[in-house]
Amino acid sequence: MNDDILLALNDLCIRTPERALVDGVGITVRAGRITAVVGASGSGKSLSARAAMGVVDVVPGLVRGTLRFPALSDEDWFAGVPGAGVRAQRRLARRTAHLRGGYVTYSPQSASSALNPGRTVGRQLQIALARRVETPDNPAGALRRVLDEVGLPARTAGALPRELSGGMAQRAALAVAIAPRPRVMIADEPETGLDPVLRRVVTELMLQVAADHGVALMLISHNADTVRRIANTVVHIGPEEEG
Secondary structure, eight states: OOTTEEEEEEEEEEEOSSOEEEEEEEEEEETTOEEEEEOOTTSSHHHHHHHTTTOOOSSSEEEEEEEEOTTTOSOOTTTTOTTSOHHHHHHHHHHTTTTBTTTEEEEOSSHHHHSOTTSOHHHHHHHHHTTSSSOOSSHHHHHHHHHHHTTOOGGGGGOOGGGSOHHHHHHHHHHHHHTTOOSEEEEESTTTTOOHHHHHHHHHHHHHHHHHHTOEEEEEOSOHHHHHHHOSEEEEOSSOOOO
Protein backbone atom coordinates (compact mmCIF):
# COMPACT_ATOMS: atom_id res chain seq x y z
CA MET A 1 0.00 0.00 0.00
CA ASN A 2 1.27 3.47 -0.93
CA ASP A 3 -1.47 5.49 0.77
CA ASP A 4 1.07 7.11 3.10
CA ILE A 5 3.47 8.26 0.36
CA LEU A 6 3.35 12.03 0.01
CA LEU A 7 6.30 12.62 -2.32
CA ALA A 8 8.09 10.18 -4.63
CA LEU A 9 11.16 11.26 -6.60
CA ASN A 10 12.63 8.42 -8.64
CA ASP A 11 15.78 7.93 -10.75
CA LEU A 12 16.57 11.64 -10.83
CA CYS A 13 19.35 12.67 -13.18
CA ILE A 14 20.33 16.32 -13.68
CA ARG A 15 23.28 17.33 -15.82
CA THR A 16 25.35 20.26 -16.92
CA PRO A 17 27.08 20.01 -20.33
CA GLU A 18 30.20 18.74 -18.52
CA ARG A 19 28.90 16.26 -15.95
CA ALA A 20 26.04 14.75 -14.00
CA LEU A 21 25.15 16.77 -10.91
CA VAL A 22 22.88 14.05 -9.55
CA ASP A 23 22.35 10.62 -11.05
CA GLY A 24 19.89 7.93 -10.01
CA VAL A 25 18.60 9.70 -6.90
CA GLY A 26 15.40 8.41 -5.36
CA ILE A 27 13.62 9.96 -2.37
CA THR A 28 10.33 8.77 -0.90
CA VAL A 29 8.67 10.83 1.83
CA ARG A 30 5.95 9.16 3.88
CA ALA A 31 3.34 10.64 6.18
CA GLY A 32 4.46 10.95 9.77
CA ARG A 33 8.05 9.99 8.95
CA ILE A 34 11.39 11.77 8.89
CA THR A 35 13.47 11.20 5.78
CA ALA A 36 17.08 12.39 6.06
CA VAL A 37 19.02 13.20 2.90
CA VAL A 38 22.77 13.07 3.47
CA GLY A 39 25.92 13.36 1.38
CA ALA A 40 29.11 15.31 0.95
CA SER A 41 29.06 19.02 0.13
CA GLY A 42 28.36 19.43 -3.58
CA SER A 43 26.76 16.00 -3.92
CA GLY A 44 23.44 17.48 -5.03
CA LYS A 45 21.31 17.32 -1.88
CA SER A 46 19.80 20.78 -2.25
CA LEU A 47 19.49 20.35 -6.02
CA SER A 48 17.53 17.15 -5.46
CA ALA A 49 15.31 18.86 -2.89
CA ARG A 50 14.50 21.66 -5.33
CA ALA A 51 13.72 19.11 -8.03
CA ALA A 52 11.36 17.41 -5.58
CA MET A 53 9.36 20.66 -5.64
CA GLY A 54 9.39 20.94 -9.43
CA VAL A 55 12.26 23.43 -9.73
CA VAL A 56 15.17 22.59 -12.05
CA ASP A 57 17.18 25.58 -13.22
CA VAL A 58 20.40 24.27 -14.74
CA VAL A 59 21.21 23.50 -18.39
CA PRO A 60 20.60 21.05 -19.97
CA GLY A 61 19.07 20.10 -16.64
CA LEU A 62 16.64 17.25 -16.16
CA VAL A 63 17.48 14.29 -18.35
CA ARG A 64 15.74 11.49 -16.47
CA GLY A 65 13.37 10.90 -13.57
CA THR A 66 9.80 10.96 -12.30
CA LEU A 67 8.10 13.11 -9.65
CA ARG A 68 4.79 12.20 -8.08
CA PHE A 69 2.69 13.40 -5.17
CA PRO A 70 0.57 10.25 -4.66
CA ALA A 71 -1.63 11.85 -2.01
CA LEU A 72 -2.89 14.20 -4.74
CA SER A 73 -2.86 12.06 -7.89
CA ASP A 74 -0.77 9.56 -9.85
CA GLU A 75 0.44 12.27 -12.23
CA ASP A 76 4.13 12.30 -13.14
CA TRP A 77 4.94 16.00 -12.96
CA PHE A 78 8.19 15.43 -14.87
CA ALA A 79 6.37 13.94 -17.87
CA GLY A 80 7.59 15.57 -21.08
CA VAL A 81 10.36 17.49 -19.33
CA PRO A 82 13.48 15.25 -19.39
CA GLY A 83 15.68 16.22 -22.30
CA ALA A 84 13.26 18.95 -23.45
CA GLY A 85 15.39 21.88 -22.30
CA VAL A 86 14.95 25.10 -20.39
CA ARG A 87 11.47 25.99 -21.66
CA ALA A 88 10.06 22.67 -20.47
CA GLN A 89 11.67 23.19 -17.07
CA ARG A 90 10.13 26.64 -16.82
CA ARG A 91 6.72 25.18 -17.64
CA LEU A 92 7.28 22.59 -14.91
CA ALA A 93 8.05 25.35 -12.40
CA ARG A 94 4.88 27.21 -13.34
CA ARG A 95 2.72 24.06 -13.19
CA THR A 96 3.98 23.17 -9.72
CA ALA A 97 3.95 26.72 -8.32
CA HIS A 98 0.65 26.15 -6.50
CA LEU A 99 2.17 23.19 -4.64
CA ARG A 100 5.18 25.09 -3.31
CA GLY A 101 4.41 26.95 -0.13
CA GLY A 102 1.22 24.93 0.28
CA TYR A 103 1.51 21.17 -0.18
CA VAL A 104 5.29 21.29 0.27
CA THR A 105 7.32 24.03 1.93
CA TYR A 106 11.07 24.60 1.83
CA SER A 107 13.31 26.19 4.42
CA PRO A 108 16.79 26.91 2.99
CA GLN A 109 20.10 26.63 4.84
CA SER A 110 20.11 30.11 6.34
CA ALA A 111 17.19 31.97 7.81
CA SER A 112 18.38 35.04 5.93
CA SER A 113 17.59 33.19 2.70
CA ALA A 114 14.23 31.96 3.96
CA LEU A 115 13.00 35.38 5.07
CA ASN A 116 12.40 38.44 2.90
CA PRO A 117 14.62 41.20 4.37
CA GLY A 118 12.19 43.92 3.28
CA ARG A 119 9.06 42.51 4.91
CA THR A 120 8.18 42.14 8.56
CA VAL A 121 7.86 38.65 9.98
CA GLY A 122 4.14 39.26 10.42
CA ARG A 123 3.63 40.15 6.75
CA GLN A 124 5.52 37.05 5.66
CA LEU A 125 3.37 34.93 7.95
CA GLN A 126 0.21 36.51 6.51
CA ILE A 127 1.32 35.48 3.02
CA ALA A 128 2.08 31.96 4.24
CA LEU A 129 -1.24 31.65 6.06
CA ALA A 130 -3.07 32.65 2.88
CA ARG A 131 -1.73 29.50 1.21
CA ARG A 132 -3.62 27.21 3.56
CA VAL A 133 -6.25 25.04 1.92
CA GLU A 134 -8.73 26.40 4.44
CA THR A 135 -8.22 30.10 5.16
CA PRO A 136 -8.27 30.83 8.92
CA ASP A 137 -11.46 32.50 10.17
CA ASN A 138 -9.31 34.72 12.38
CA PRO A 139 -6.04 35.43 10.51
CA ALA A 140 -4.64 37.61 13.31
CA GLY A 141 -5.29 34.87 15.87
CA ALA A 142 -3.77 32.24 13.56
CA LEU A 143 -0.66 34.39 13.17
CA ARG A 144 -0.25 34.72 16.92
CA ARG A 145 -0.71 30.96 17.38
CA VAL A 146 2.00 30.17 14.83
CA LEU A 147 4.44 32.52 16.57
CA ASP A 148 3.58 30.94 19.90
CA GLU A 149 4.17 27.46 18.51
CA VAL A 150 7.77 28.30 17.65
CA GLY A 151 8.37 30.16 20.90
CA LEU A 152 8.35 33.72 19.56
CA PRO A 153 6.55 36.61 21.30
CA ALA A 154 3.71 38.34 19.48
CA ARG A 155 5.81 41.50 19.03
CA THR A 156 8.06 39.57 16.64
CA ALA A 157 5.38 40.10 13.98
CA GLY A 158 6.44 43.74 13.68
CA ALA A 159 10.15 43.01 13.33
CA LEU A 160 12.24 42.87 10.18
CA PRO A 161 14.49 39.79 9.84
CA ARG A 162 17.66 41.83 10.44
CA GLU A 163 16.32 42.82 13.85
CA LEU A 164 16.23 39.20 15.04
CA SER A 165 18.97 37.10 16.59
CA GLY A 166 20.14 33.99 14.75
CA GLY A 167 18.01 31.69 16.85
CA MET A 168 14.92 33.90 16.54
CA ALA A 169 15.40 34.11 12.78
CA GLN A 170 15.50 30.31 12.55
CA ARG A 171 12.29 30.12 14.56
CA ALA A 172 10.67 32.72 12.31
CA ALA A 173 11.72 30.75 9.22
CA LEU A 174 10.19 27.63 10.77
CA ALA A 175 6.99 29.56 11.46
CA VAL A 176 6.76 30.63 7.81
CA ALA A 177 7.36 27.04 6.66
CA ILE A 178 4.71 25.53 8.92
CA ALA A 179 2.05 28.27 8.67
CA PRO A 180 0.46 26.97 5.42
CA ARG A 181 -0.12 23.54 7.05
CA PRO A 182 1.91 21.68 4.40
CA ARG A 183 1.89 17.93 3.92
CA VAL A 184 5.68 17.91 3.45
CA MET A 185 8.30 20.23 4.90
CA ILE A 186 11.83 20.27 3.48
CA ALA A 187 14.43 21.60 5.92
CA ASP A 188 17.80 22.25 4.28
CA GLU A 189 20.58 22.19 6.89
CA PRO A 190 18.49 23.95 9.59
CA GLU A 191 21.36 23.74 12.08
CA THR A 192 23.80 25.73 9.93
CA GLY A 193 25.51 28.57 11.79
CA LEU A 194 24.04 27.73 15.20
CA ASP A 195 25.94 26.80 18.34
CA PRO A 196 25.49 23.21 19.65
CA VAL A 197 22.88 24.11 22.27
CA LEU A 198 20.80 26.17 19.85
CA ARG A 199 21.09 23.46 17.17
CA ARG A 200 19.47 20.98 19.53
CA VAL A 201 16.75 23.44 20.51
CA VAL A 202 15.88 24.30 16.90
CA THR A 203 15.87 20.64 15.83
CA GLU A 204 13.62 19.55 18.69
CA LEU A 205 11.27 22.45 18.01
CA MET A 206 11.08 21.54 14.32
CA LEU A 207 10.29 17.91 15.18
CA GLN A 208 7.63 18.91 17.70
CA VAL A 209 5.88 21.33 15.35
CA ALA A 210 5.97 18.82 12.50
CA ALA A 211 4.55 16.10 14.75
CA ASP A 212 1.81 18.37 16.09
CA HIS A 213 0.58 19.06 12.56
CA GLY A 214 1.22 15.61 11.07
CA VAL A 215 3.77 17.02 8.62
CA ALA A 216 6.26 14.70 6.95
CA LEU A 217 9.80 16.03 7.19
CA MET A 218 12.59 15.80 4.62
CA LEU A 219 15.74 16.80 6.47
CA ILE A 220 18.92 17.64 4.58
CA SER A 221 21.76 17.41 7.06
CA HIS A 222 25.51 17.04 7.55
CA ASN A 223 25.04 16.29 11.24
CA ALA A 224 25.47 12.53 11.60
CA ASP A 225 24.39 12.60 15.26
CA THR A 226 21.12 14.34 14.42
CA VAL A 227 20.42 11.95 11.54
CA ARG A 228 21.06 8.87 13.69
CA ARG A 229 18.87 10.24 16.45
CA ILE A 230 15.78 11.32 14.54
CA ALA A 231 15.60 9.85 11.03
CA ASN A 232 13.29 6.98 10.11
CA THR A 233 14.85 6.67 6.64
CA VAL A 234 18.23 7.83 5.37
CA VAL A 235 18.94 8.57 1.70
CA HIS A 236 22.60 8.85 0.69
CA ILE A 237 23.40 11.05 -2.34
CA GLY A 238 26.78 10.60 -3.97
CA PRO A 239 29.61 8.57 -2.40
CA GLU A 240 29.02 7.86 1.27
CA GLU A 241 31.33 9.83 3.53
CA GLU A 242 33.76 7.86 5.64
CA GLY A 243 33.34 7.77 9.37
